[in-house]
Amino acid sequence: MLLDRDAIPLTTMIRCAIQQPAQAGVVSERPVSVLVVDGEPKTATVLVKLLRVDGFLVEVAADAAAAEARVERGPRPDVLVMDVSPARVGEVETLRRIHAHHPTLRLVLVTAHPQVAERLALGAAPGCRIVTKPIDYTGLLRLLEVAA
């Protein structure tokens, strides 16, 4: 069937990555710290559980503002996995500030609107990765390992 690589560039990239042999990056000396930003508690909880099982240090923030406060307070996490929606006002601005203050902080944006998110987020935080919902967890893992 038809595969629109333009619409889902990341999943294509991830699928390519999956075909490579698994790396032992997870069991490194220092665990990768992840800040999950998601306003939906059930989804956030299960994602946190999965990531912890896979050896990540995980914390949760309910929204962008809370995430910004957490990052500013420190210690700074390695990766931010953030649910973004064009419908939430101020989110892109917060993202821009976080990226401006912490340019090396890796950003993985999870969205139901990849095209819109791409347009808004890439301007605010160049280099961020966009993952389309529903999350392909294995793909996300590879992305986090690369990000780490």
Add this chain to the structure above:
Amino acid sequence: MVIFTRTQRERRSSLPNPGLPPAAETRFEELKRYVAFAAEDAALLRSFRDVAAPHFARIAQEFYDRIRLHDEAHAVFTGEAQIARLQRSLVLWMERLFGGRYDEAYFEDTAQIGRVHVKVGLPQRYMFTAMALIRSSLLKLAEAAGPSGLAVMDAISRLLDLELAIMLESYRDNFVARIQQVERLERQALGASLARTEHRYVNAVELAHVIIVGLDAQGSILLFNQEAERITGFARDEVIGRSLLDCLAIEETGEGAELREILRGVAAAQGAASEREVVSRAIETAVSTRSGQRRSVLWQLTHAPSSGDDVCVFAIGRDTTDEKALLARTKQQEKLAAIGTLAAGLAHEIRNPLNGAQLHVTYLDRSLKKSGAHPELIETVGVVADEIRRLGSLVTEFLAFARPKPLLVKRVSVQTLLERAAQLVAAQAHQHGVEVVLDVPPQAIELEADGAKLEQVLLNLTQNAIEAVAGEAGAGHVVLRARRQPQTVSFEIEDDGPGIPEDAPIFDAFFSTKPQGTGLGLSISYRIITDHGGTLDVDSKRGRTVFRIVLPLDGPPDSALRSRVEAS
């Protein structure tokens, strides 16, 4: 029978017979016969000459003095010099009257005098009145001569009548000539006007941008204008005399049946004295062109019974093929825009719950595997995970169709595109035992287009073609073809599979003949091509199906610039 000749002239009896014209008689002789002017008259006049001549100058003077009293008659003259000259001429004329020789030369002189009067525009009525004046003066002279003058008076009267008759003849000749001239001019004008009118009507029919076909009562073509030739590809000499229905292979069902019904009605009504024009309602039928293409024509038939012309039906047709296609495309675009808006909103509502479900299923799958659960349980969860993924891809695909990303237009090579498509399907083709052949011209063709999207379309069409021929007995060939036209490039994906049912809405979203198909592949392809300002058509029959893409070499007409700016 009495035959008069010049040498046998004689005074005839008092009962002339004007009803018996002798052979070879001149006009003058005929007139003389009528008024019974004979040699005796001539002699009498000659003998009276010496008596009359001294009075001529006076008579001429009186004649012109009389005219001076009459405004209208006087208006004929140009001045005194002319009057003096004419007065002298009148004296000469009177001398001539009494000359005694009344032969053809005399006749000719009189006719000449008549012509001069016609030429100067003297009205006929003044010819009569003038002659009456002269007659009165001359008769007075004869009367004064006593009893012998009676015969002279008679002769003078006869001669003056002859003079009058001859001169009036000039008026008649002139009148006839003028009428003939008027008629000639009128004929010329009428001819020119008819030619002009005909030219106008011929132009109107020939240059009209509508099909105009004239039919006789049997439906045979008698008139076939340029537009009809252009649309159908038939030259008029190929179709004149043939049945319109047969020539253009107009269908026997639907609207075609109605057209047939009207023509049958015309044939039946022929002979019935109906002079009323009947205009049919608009009827849309398909017609076959000379090359076998089907085009859509909107007809209006006018039954115009007229005597004197075999054409009794005018079929006026408008080619609506392109219009219909454009309308369909516009409708499709509008539908897509509406669906796009809806899809974007829906995508959010579907992807969010799917995300929760997927993560929970992943967690469940992991936990079951870790706890050593029954494989059936693990498999069940796996099915749920697959189905969630499928839903996710469907949303993605549907969005790609309904709200595609703007085109990223660049210069791309046609050959490269087709070679890549062939490479990408090579494994699938091999697996199904299908031969994929490239048919591209050796010289490079390049066009402005979104290469990735075009590749997606070519891949989609090629995969469909492979699936169509796979497992089909006697089939198994797919040709990827490209050709360059002046402004466009055409791609063809041809297969020798079973063909597509004629009314299958293959370009409609969610129409699919495949068990696992989403029904979006061709819709997306169609959208990509139309977004490029191109066309995607299919021509299908058993054993040969061709999907044809035609794209402008210069890229999409309006979006090109915008996309290029965005891309940079």
